[in-house]
Amino acid sequence: MRLTLLDGFRGFFLLFMMIAHTTGQFWSIPGFYNHHALGFVEDAQGFVFISGFVVGLVYTKLMDKKGTAGMRIGVLKRIRTIYTYQAAMILGFAAAALGLAAYGFAPNVLAQYVAQPVAFTLASLGLLTGSMHLGILALYMWMMLITPLALIAFARGHAKWVFGLSAVAWIIAQLGYPDAAQAPIEGALRDIGAGINIGIYFNVFAWQVIYFFALWLGFLFARDQFDDTWMRTRAARLGFWAALGGVVMYALFDRALNLGYLPQEMRSLAYDRLDRGNMDYIYLTNFALDLYVVSWLLIAAPDSGNRVLSRVAQGIEWLFTRRPLVFLGQHSLQVFTAHVVMVYLIMWGMQGRSAGPLVSNLAVLASIIPLYLVAWLHARSVAAKKARREPSASRGAPGLKMPVPEPAAAGR
Numbered sequence: 001m002r003l004t005l006l007d008g009f010r011g012f013f014l015l016f017m018m019i020a021h022t023t024g025q026f027w028s029i030p031g032f033y034n035h036h037a038l039g040f041v042e043d044a045q046g047f048v049f050i051s052g053f054v055v056g057l058v059y060t061k062l063m064d065k066k067g068t069a070g071m072r073i074g075v076l077k078r079i080r081t082i083y084t085y086q087a088a089m090i091l092g093f094a095a096a097a098l099g100l101a102a103y104g105f106a107p108n109v110l111a112q113y114v115a116q117p118v119a120f121t122l123a124s125l126g127l128l129t130g131s132m133h134l135g136i137l138a139l140y141m142w143m144m145l146i147t148p149l150a151l152i153a154f155a156r157g158h159a160k161w162v163f164g165l166s167a168v169a170w171i172i173a174q175l176g177y178p179d180a181a182q183a184p185i186e187g188a189l190r191d192i193g194a195g196i197n198i199g200i201y202f203n204v205f206a207w208q209v210i211y212f213f214a215l216w217l218g219f220l221f222a223r224d225q226f227d228d229t230w231m232r233t234r235a236a237r238l239g240f241w242a243a244l245g246g247v248v249m250y251a252l253f254d255r256a257l258n259l260g261y262l263p264q265e266m267r268s269l270a271y272d273r274l275d276r277g278n279m280d281y282i283y284l285t286n287f288a289l290d291l292y293v294v295s296w297l298l299i300a301a302p303d304s305g306n307r308v309l310s311r312v313a314q315g316i317e318w319l320f321t322r323r324p325l326v327f328l329g330q331h332s333l334q335v336f337t338a339h340v341v342m343v344y345l346i347m348w349g350m351q352g353r354s355a356g357p358l359v360s361n362l363a364v365l366a367s368i369i370p371l372y373l374v375a376w377l378h379a380r381s382v383a384a385k386k387a388r389r390e391p392s393a394s395r396g397a398p399g400l401k402m403p404v405p406e407p408a409a410a411g412r
Contacts, residue, residue, distance in 0.1 A: 003054075003057075004321050004326055005298075005317065005320055005321055006050055006053065006054055006329070007325075007326045007329030007330050007332075008319070008320030008321050008322065008325040008326045008329055009046060009050055009320050009325075009329070010046075010047065010050045010051075010328070010329035010332050011324070011325035011326055011327065011328030011329035011330075011332075011335075012043075012046075012319075012320060012325050012329075013043035013044075013046045013047045013050070014043075014047070014328050014329065014332060014335050014336060014339065014371065015325065015328060015368065015371070016034060016035070016036070016043050017043045017044075017047070017336075017339055018339045018342070018343070018367055018368060018371060019031050019034065019364055019367075019368075020034075020036060020042070020043065021133060021339070021343045022343065022346055022363070022364050022367050023364070024347075025346050025347060025350040025355075025363075026346075026350075026355055026359075026360035026361070026363045026364050027357065027360050028360050028361045028363075028364040028365075029361060030361075030364060030365075031364055037254065037255065037258070038250075038251040038254060038255075039247060039250040039251045039254050039286050039290070040250060040254060040274070040276070040282055040283045040286040040287075041283070041286050041287045041290045042276070044136060044202070045210060045283070045287045047136065048136070048139070048140070048207060048210050048211050048214070049210050049211070049213075049214045049287075049291070050214070051140060051211070051214075051332075052143070052210065052211035052212065052213070052214030052215045052218065053214040053215070053217055053218040053221075054218060055075075055078075055144065055147060055215060055218060056151070056214065056215040056216065056217065056218020056219045056221075056222065057218040057219075057221055057222045058074075058218075058222075059071050059074055059075055059147065059148075059151060060151060060154075060155075060218065060219045060222035060223060061222050062074045063151060063152075063155065064222070064223070068148070068152055071148060071151060072148045075144055075147050075148050078144065079141050079144050079145065081333070082137055082140065082141055082144075082333060083141060085137070085333055085334075085337045086127075086134065086137045086138065086141070087125055088337075089134065089337060089340060089341065090121060090124045090125055090130070090131075090134070091121070091125075092341075093110055093113060093131060093344065094113045094117060094120075094121045096110065097110035097111075097113035097114050097117070098113065098114065098117055101114045107344070107347060107348035107351055108347070108351055109131065109132055109344055109347045109348065110131065110344070110348075112131055112196070113131070115195075116194055116195065116196050118194075119189065119194035119196050120196045123196055123198070127141060127142065127200065128198055128199075128200075129196060129197060129198055129199060129200060130200050130201075132343075132344075133339075133340045133343060134200070134340065135200035135201040135202045136202060136336075137336070138200045138202075139200060139202040139204055139207055140211075142204045143204070143207075143208055143211045143212070146208075147215065150162050150212055150215055150216075151215070151219060154215075154216060154219045155219075159216055162212060162216070163212075163213075163216075166208060166209050166212045166213070167209070169205045169206075169208060169209070170205065170206050170208075170209045170279070170284075172205055173203045173205035173206035173278055173279070174206070174278065174280065174281070178203055178204075178205050179199075179203075182197075182198045182199055185198050186198055201277045202277055203277055203278045203279065206278050206279035206280075207279050209279065209284065210279070210284075210287065228299050228300075231295070231296060231299045231300040232299075232300045232303060232304075236296065236300065237296075237300070237304065239292065239296075240292070240293060240296040240297075240300070243289045243292045243293050243296075244293050246285075246286075246289040247286070247289050247290055247293055250282075250286045250289070257270055257271075294316065297309065297312055297313045297316060298313055298316060298317065301313035302314070324372075327372070327375055327379075328371060328372070328375055330375070330379075331374070331375040331378045331379060334374050334375065334377075334378040335371050335374055335375050337374075338370055338371055338373075338374040339371060342367055342370055342371075346363075346367065
């Protein structure tokens with residue numbers, strides 16, 4: 001049930017990533033009226049958290065089974081798999097940009113590849129920059145490179161040092177030092193005729209705080225060391241109501257800000273201060289409040305004696321264990337890649353065009369279909385590879401079918 005629920009959440013985030021990223025081209029009801037409009041927590045935060053939790057869960061078990069060397073090898077293999085998809089998109093977009101530009105059809109979304117084809121492509125392959133929506137996989141790989149060190153530190157009882165370094169890195173990001181360090185690099189590149197921006201939108205120094213906290217939770221769950229009894233205490237219950245109040249306040253502030261209910265000066269100040277790419281304190285605290293509310297509901301609400309909260313918890317569990325969401329989450333890397341390619345195609349197709357409400361809503365709903373098609377194709381590919389392994393394993397002894405281990409969840 002644990003991985004099913006996690007896959008369901010991940011599938012939900014992927015689904016609404018697709019919807020949100022098509023909203024710039026198509027005005028649609030699901031594109032504007034969803035959880036994005038109720039605060040400052042969006043799908044990327046949840047996706048990074050779930051990814052960190054699953055990595056901690058899977059590779060801690062691998063470390064316990066095969067040692068730290070086996071765990072490091074497993075992590076590096078996963079990074080290689082993710083990088084293969086990232087590099088394929090980068091090279092594919094670069095080739096498409098140059099090919100289309102030769103005929104005067106280059107999409108605006110690929111303009112960076114056309115302006116600086118060599119420098120931008122190489123920097124993208126080096127995970128130092130990237131075109132639209134390619135930042136989250138780069139962010140994930142940078143954090144996974146540090147994952148073996150963090151898991152070893154957790155195993156040796158040094159979690160406080162990981163949290164301390166994580167907090168310092170987040171503070172450094174808020175002070176603007178990583179951004180300041182980029183300026184001379186970009187200046188040097190301009191001086192040699194390779195004027196590109198450095199950065200993947202998601203500040204690794206800031207976003208890592210979500211990943212490594214989730215990694216620690218995954219580590220605890222893998223070793224059955226997570227004690228949730230405190231979640232059933234009176235203090236935790238009061239904390240739930242306080243956190244829920246904070247979630248509501250953030251939602252109201254979001255609505256007042258975006259619907260123009262606040263004075264223009266205050267709105268301008270808020271927009272200047274809000275920095276999602278830097279995971280500022282508003283985005284971080286809003287995510288922490290949401291995480292606590294959902295966690296308390298799933299863990300403590302069923303036994304709280306409050307029928308309403310118990311029903312809400314049952315509803316959350318029911319929703320996020322539905323097969324359509326779980327199926328997407330089980331093939332998250334392939335689905336995410338398909339979503340990026342689809343968004344680029346949509347942006348190219350809609351360049352200089354607009355669509356009415358009916359077409360827009362239908363287009364947004366239709367954009368989800370390729371995600372399921374890609375997930376289905378990947379599922380068939382995995383099943384075919386498994387089937388090819390089974391006969392060779394069963395040949396070890398006549399009439400005896402040897403068991404084939406299931407693929408690790410993180411490799412889905």
